[in-house]
Amino acid sequence: MINVISALGKYGIDWVRELGSMGLFFYNAFLGIFKPPRKFYSTIKQVHFIGNKSLAVVSFTAAFSGMVLGLQGYYTLSKFGSEGLLGSAVALSLIRELGPVLTALMVTGRAGSAICAEIGIMRIEEQIEALECMAIDPYSYIIAPKVLGCIIAVPLLTAIFDIVGMIGGYAIGVGLMGVNPGAFIWGMKNSVLNQDVWMGVVKSFFFAILIIWICCYKGFWAGTRRGSFGAEGVSKATTEAVVLSSVMVLVGDYIVTSLML
Amino acid sequence: MSNAEVTSLIRVENVDTHYDSLKVLHNISFEVQPRAITVIMGVSGCGKSTLLKLLIGLKKPTAGNIFIDGKNLVNMNRRELDAFRKRIGVLFQGGALFNSMTVGENIAVPLRVHTKLSEETIRIMTQLKLEMVGLAGFEDFMPSQLSGGMKKRAGLARALAMDPEILFFDEPSSGLDPITSAGLDNLILKLKSAFGMTIVVVTHELESAFAIADQMIVMDKGEILAQGTPEEVKKSTNERVIQFLNREPEEKYSKDSQFLETLIGKI
Numbered sequence: 001m002i003n004v005i006s007a008l009g010k011y012g013i014d015w016v017r018e019l020g021s022m023g024l025f026f027y028n029a030f031l032g033i034f035k036p037p038r039k040f041y042s043t044i045k046q047v048h049f050i051g052n053k054s055l056a057v058v059s060f061t062a063a064f065s066g067m068v069l070g071l072q073g074y075y076t077l078s079k080f081g082s083e084g085l086l087g088s089a090v091a092l093s094l095i096r097e098l099g100p101v102l103t104a105l106m107v108t109g110r111a112g113s114a115i116c117a118e119i120g121i122m123r124i125e126e127q128i129e130a131l132e133c134m135a136i137d138p139y140s141y142i143i144a145p146k147v148l149g150c151i152i153a154v155p156l157l158t159a160i161f162d163i164v165g166m167i168g169g170y171a172i173g174v175g176l177m178g179v180n181p182g183a184f185i186w187g188m189k190n191s192v193l194n195q196d197v198w199m200g201v202v203k204s205f206f207f208a209i210l211i212i213w214i215c216c217y218k219g220f221w222a223g224t225r226r227g228s229f230g231a232e233g234v235s236k237a238t239t240e241a242v243v244l245s246s247v248m249v250l251v252g253d254y255i256v257t258s259l260m261l
Numbered sequence: 262m263s264n265a266e267v268t269s270l271i272r273v274e275n276v277d278t279h280y281d282s283l284k285v286l287h288n289i290s291f292e293v294q295p296r297a298i299t300v301i302m303g304v305s306g307c308g309k310s311t312l313l314k315l316l317i318g319l320k321k322p323t324a325g326n327i328f329i330d331g332k333n334l335v336n337m338n339r340r341e342l343d344a345f346r347k348r349i350g351v352l353f354q355g356g357a358l359f360n361s362m363t364v365g366e367n368i369a370v371p372l373r374v375h376t377k378l379s380e381e382t383i384r385i386m387t388q389l390k391l392e393m394v395g396l397a398g399f400e401d402f403m404p405s406q407l408s409g410g411m412k413k414r415a416g417l418a419r420a421l422a423m424d425p426e427i428l429f430f431d432e433p434s435s436g437l438d439p440i441t442s443a444g445l446d447n448l449i450l451k452l453k454s455a456f457g458m459t460i461v462v463v464t465h466e467l468e469s470a471f472a473i474a475d476q477m478i479v480m481d482k483g484e485i486l487a488q489g490t491p492e493e494v495k496k497s498t499n500e501r502v503i504q505f506l507n508r509e510p511e512e513k514y515s516k517d518s519q520f521l522e523t524l525i526g527k528i
Contacts, residue, residue, distance in 0.1 A: 118361075127357045
């Protein structure tokens with residue numbers, strides 16, 4: 001019994017310590033944004049890495065998500081004889097929910113994991129210590145450009161996701177299922193309000209911060225925790241980063257939705 | 262102020278370090294003289310790498326003080342620590358080059374961050390540093406294209422970028438062939454004689470240590486067993502020092518049968 005209680009206590013202490021450590025990391029990364037050196041080019045590089053290089057996979061996912069929405073939406077709406085509302089159903093689902101969430105999940109899988117592994121390798125090869133020994137703040141030099149890059153790239157990718165998704169929905173709804181194109185476009189124009197777009201934008205910023213925070217944090221301390229050293233530590237950190245980011249995106253989605261409704 | 266405080270550049274006083282409940286360093290005291298090569302030696306796991314981390318401010322000791330030019334490293338704030346780190350260069354075991362940059366860009370990192378030099382000047386300085394370590398013409402190579410010894414030289418060129426007063430080396434000859442290793446030893450000696458640098462080397466390679474050391478510290482199980490000039494260390498009567506210097510293995514089992522017993526039980 002005492003063993004169970006002590007194990008629970010240890011788990012609790014570890015959990016609180018991890019949360020505190022994540023909080024400190026966030027604070028240092030945020031301060032790092034305002035510290036020298038200048039980050040213009042390094043941020044552009046990260047926008048290219050996170051944004052441009054994720055473009056293909058995000059567009060591909062968006063097209064098929066929109067197409068499935070077109071199919072499923074048509075099937076459901078046709079039961080009520082409301083096929084004309086397909087445009088608004090597709091647009092609202094994409095802008096309010098699927099766009100930000102799926103973009104965040106794709107960025108986590110493609111860029112988040114790579115960023116975590118890159119920082120993790122820097123840690124185990126003593127590159128982060130080397131930076132500190134050169135009197136260069138690693139938060140400012142490595143982490144801050146990635147944070148800025150992600151905050152810029154993810155909302156832009158989300159916007160692209162929404163548009164490509166709507167084109168996919170239109171292609172299936174109008175092209176395959178024979179919905180009236182005027183009704184489709186009119187439905188979209190009429191039902192999407194500023195607050196819907198605003199919700200999508202807020203979510204994409206929120207998810208961008210969440211993903212980059214978790215992925216950078218896990219990479220930064222990769223291989224330094226008890227029981228996970230060296231390359232094994234990096235692989236463990238990368239897995240943890242992707243799983244935790246994905247779960248937190250879905251949890252965060254619920255929280256933001258409930259706060260903004 | 263004692264005489265030692267005036268002449269020594271680094272003074273370590275009664276340093277203790279723990280990792281949780283594990284004691285890694287116990288009552289370590291020594292001094293590093295300016296413009297000399299101090300070699301810290303010992304078997305793997307003796308605490309010498311931890312000691313190096315303390316000296317470069319990457320870790321704080323549990324107890325004790327480390328004075329750099331009379332200033333206590335243990336109590337330094339971020340700004341003082343950064344000022345100290347601009348005076349030092351560190352060569353890590355694997356070179357610790359940034360993989361995503363070319364060798365030249367690696368060396369330019371501290372120059373770009375800490376100085377307002379023009380790109381042209383930085384390029385010339387980079388070439389100079391590479392020439393110093395015998396890697397002229399390699400500035401456009403990626404670290405992955407270099408051999409182990411070349412990576413260490415490139416790492417050394419980066420450590421030299423800001424013209425440091427004190428250079429720290431973590432296992433400079435580990436993983437290198439004897440010829441490359443001897444070349445690196447020569448380079449360390451040249452840096453001392455030509456630029457008057459203070460050099461601290463952590464190593465377990467005996468040959469390399471005796472080739473370069475002005476002062477030696479032999480460690481075991483977190484304690485200093487012997488220190489002094491190489492001749493003084495050679496004359497040490499401490500059993501562990503003699504065992505280390507004579508490269509004698511741990512005599513856990515005096516007979517083969519004893520060793521077998523540990524594997525398969527009583528025979």
